[in-house]
Amino acid sequence: MINLAKRDIEHTLGKFIVTAMGVGMLLGIVLIMIGVYRGMMVDAEILLDDISADLWIVQENTLGPFAESSRVHQDMKDIIYVTEGIDKSEAMTFQNIQLPSPQKPVRVVAVGYDIYGSINPVNPNRLIAGRDLKNEHYEIVVTDKTGFKLDEKIKLGRNLYTVVGITHSTVSNGGDPLVYISLKDAQELQFLYSNKEIQNNEARGIKNSDSFMVNTIVARVKNGYDIDEVAKDIRKWQHKSVYTKEQQKEILTKNLIEKSAKQIGLFTAILVVVSTIIIALIIYTMTLEKMKEISIMKLMGLPNSLIISMIVKETLLLGIFAFIFGNIFAHLVYDRFPKRIVLEIPDAWGLFGVVIIASILASFVGVKKVISADPAAAIGG
Amino acid sequence: MNKDIAIKVQNLVKNFGKGENLVKVIENASFEIKKGELVALIAPSGAGKTTLLMMIGCVQEPTSGEIWLGEEKVYDNKWLSKDTRKIRREKIGFIFQAHYLIPFLNIIENITLLPQVNGVSEKISKQKAMELLEYLEIADKAYNKSSQLSGGQNQRVAIARALANNPEIILADEPTAALDAQRSISVIKMLKKIAQEQNVAIITVTHDDRILPYFDKIMKIENRGIVFHELGEDKIL
Numbered sequence A: 001m002i003n004l005a006k007r008d009i010e011h012t013l014g015k016f017i018v019t020a021m022g023v024g025m026l027l028g029i030v031l032i033m034i035g036v037y038r039g040m041m042v043d044a045e046i047l048l049d050d051i052s053a054d055l056w057i058v059q060e061n062t063l064g065p066f067a068e069s070s071r072v073h074q075d076m077k078d079i080i081y082v083t084e085g086i087d088k089s090e091a092m093t094f095q096n097i098q099l100p101s102p103q104k105p106v107r108v109v110a111v112g113y114d115i116y117g118s119i120n121p122v123n124p125n126r127l128i129a130g131r132d133l134k135n136e137h138y139e140i141v142v143t144d145k146t147g148f149k150l151d152e153k154i155k156l157g158r159n160l161y162t163v164v165g166i167t168h169s170t171v172s173n174g175g176d177p178l179v180y181i182s183l184k185d186a187q188e189l190q191f192l193y194s195n196k197e198i199q200n201n202e203a204r205g206i207k208n209s210d211s212f213m214v215n216t217i218v219a220r221v222k223n224g225y226d227i228d229e230v231a232k233d234i235r236k237w238q239h240k241s242v243y244t245k246e247q248q249k250e251i252l253t254k255n256l257i258e259k260s261a262k263q264i265g266l267f268t269a270i271l272v273v274v275s276t277i278i279i280a281l282i283i284y285t286m287t288l289e290k291m292k293e294i295s296i297m298k299l300m301g302l303p304n305s306l307i308i309s310m311i312v313k314e315t316l317l318l319g320i321f322a323f324i325f326g327n328i329f330a331h332l333v334y335d336r337f338p339k340r341i342v343l344e345i346p347d348a349w350g351l352f353g354v355v356i357i358a359s360i361l362a363s364f365v366g367v368k369k370v371i372s373a374d375p376a377a378a379i380g381g
Numbered sequence B: 001m002n003k004d005i006a007i008k009v010q011n012l013v014k015n016f017g018k019g020e021n022l023v024k025v026i027e028n029a030s031f032e033i034k035k036g037e038l039v040a041l042i043a044p045s046g047a048g049k050t051t052l053l054m055m056i057g058c059v060q061e062p063t064s065g066e067i068w069l070g071e072e073k074v075y076d077n078k079w080l081s082k083d084t085r086k087i088r089r090e091k092i093g094f095i096f097q098a099h100y101l102i103p104f105l106n107i108i109e110n111i112t113l114l115p116q117v118n119g120v121s122e123k124i125s126k127q128k129a130m131e132l133l134e135y136l137e138i139a140d141k142a143y144n145k146s147s148q149l150s151g152g153q154n155q156r157v158a159i160a161r162a163l164a165n166n167p168e169i170i171l172a173d174e175p176t177a178a179l180d181a182q183r184s185i186s187v188i189k190m191l192k193k194i195a196q197e198q199n200v201a202i203i204t205v206t207h208d209d210r211i212l213p214y215f216d217k218i219m220k221i222e223n224r225g226i227v228f229h230e231l232g233e234d235k236i237l
Helices: A006-012 A014-050 A075-080 A183-191 A196-202 A227-238 A246-289 A293-302 A304-336 A345-372 B049-056 B084-091 B107-117 B122-135 B149-162 B181-198 B209-214
Strands: A053-058 A087-097 A106-113 A127-130 A139-143 A154-155 A159-168 A178-182 A218-221 A240-245 B005-016 B025-035 B038-042 B064-069 B072-076 B093-096 B167-174 B201-205 B216-221 B227-229
Touching: A006 A014, A006 A127, A006 A304, A006 B107, A014 A345, A053 A246, A053 B201, A075 A087, A075 A218, A075 A227, A087 A154, A087 A183, A106 A183, A139 A154, A139 A246, A139 B167, A159 A178, A159 B072, A218 A246, A218 A293, A227 A240, A240 A246, A240 B216, A246 A293, A246 A304, A246 A345, A293 A304, A293 A345, A293 B084, A293 B093, A304 A345, B005 B049, B025 B049, B025 B201, B025 B216, B038 B049, B038 B181, B038 B209, B049 B064, B049 B167, B049 B201, B072 B084, B093 B149, B107 B216, B122 B149, B149 B167, B149 B181, B167 B181
Parallel strands: A106 A178, A139 A159, B025 B227, B038 B201, B038 B216, B093 B167, B167 B201
Antiparallel strands: A053 A218, A053 A240, A087 A106, A087 A218, A127 A159, A139 A178, A154 A159, B005 B025, B005 B064, B064 B072, B216 B227
């Protein structure tokens, strides 16, 4: 039996491909939107995974360093260390800073950590050039996305920092590149006022706070100890808020990303609806262009099923080709976006299912037109 | 019913509208057309030629009357079969003013489409299509698209398509309207040859007086009824 859909597509191949490419670009944007969400989820977990702490101890009644401002004294690290069940503990700071650059200032999140400490946030697997911090002052490890090179000097506060290492793909939960500096440098940057301001404050009778503050204490629990029980003990005796790794992930993903995820989800849904409407309009136009032929086929006695099958097959093929073009488009452009886009195969298959359903729905407008076509219209010019 | 009769119409009525808006188009029309006859259907515009053609072709439902196609009674104040398309598919071939070939199919696919829907195998339907194309002297165009053929060649393909399902009847709606005089006569001669050799009844709606001498019968709609005229009568020409 002659495949009418195949023959019709072959007859207008150029038009069909251009149309599929157009719809494909829309579907590609849908994939990228999903990829943005996935990217946010990945970004949110990078620092947590690299630090790999079992517990995050933060200022009481706060959600911790990523969601709310948190200040804890540095010596809390030692108090936590001697708590029953704790294997390692370290003090860390996290702060947004802007690195001066000849091209364009770079906004980053600086992670401050004790370079002699037992928990190092710099994942050696991500280090692509240079080394980790070795000196307590004026060294910095940057992410490749910042654009800085090894041995380049960066002015931060009153001092010049030397780039000693470059990492790949390290970003904060907000997608900003990460840089790593020593805890002392970080404290100086975050908590120490300038000499003039200290003098000014003292003249006004304001007591200057000390700079031995950090944003969080991270800790690893010894094998055999229940993480939740250890957390409960710290909460009870140290008057601090304590979160497990999973709770911290939840804070990052649910509390911080949820709204963005909903926004992206809504955009994605709108794009899918728009794609469906566009496919439906294209199929409607393609069917209208064939109305004379459809009337003739009906007059000759061809069953509706044969003509409807042609329309449905063409719509499905348009959807499938658009899906293929959409994937190609998304893979060609995704790494040009400033933030991480993660294209995952299950998401693509999910979209494929949606495209098939959307194509079937879109074909209804063409099918309706076929059913209403009057065979008598073929006679009489 | 006489086996030589291809079409029999008895007391056929077709009205449009109701009440004050009632328009009577065909009133108590009765006629018979034999197999192998080439019949011209003439009448002024709006007199009901196309309506009559569509009723015979099981496309438009009459108001009342009876229609036989071959030995099968297809209409007796209502369609006797739910699937009138099947009747068209199996018994009737259509030729239109323009060729109306399906542009995305090549010539041989245009011809074999209907037989294949009727269950004829691809091989046999192609064989038959090639025979028809050879008969109509355009076999060399079998794998071309209609856009690559001239108007006359396309009309011959349309005739081949109408013959492909071995119909008992061919209904042609002004098949020469788009052709010049010479090609019009050539097409009508071809239809006459087909009617005789394939034993098919052909009704052709026409406005073209020049081709009337080539028909076996002239059927005219007069005062909403059917009147037959013999060839050569001055009043019809």
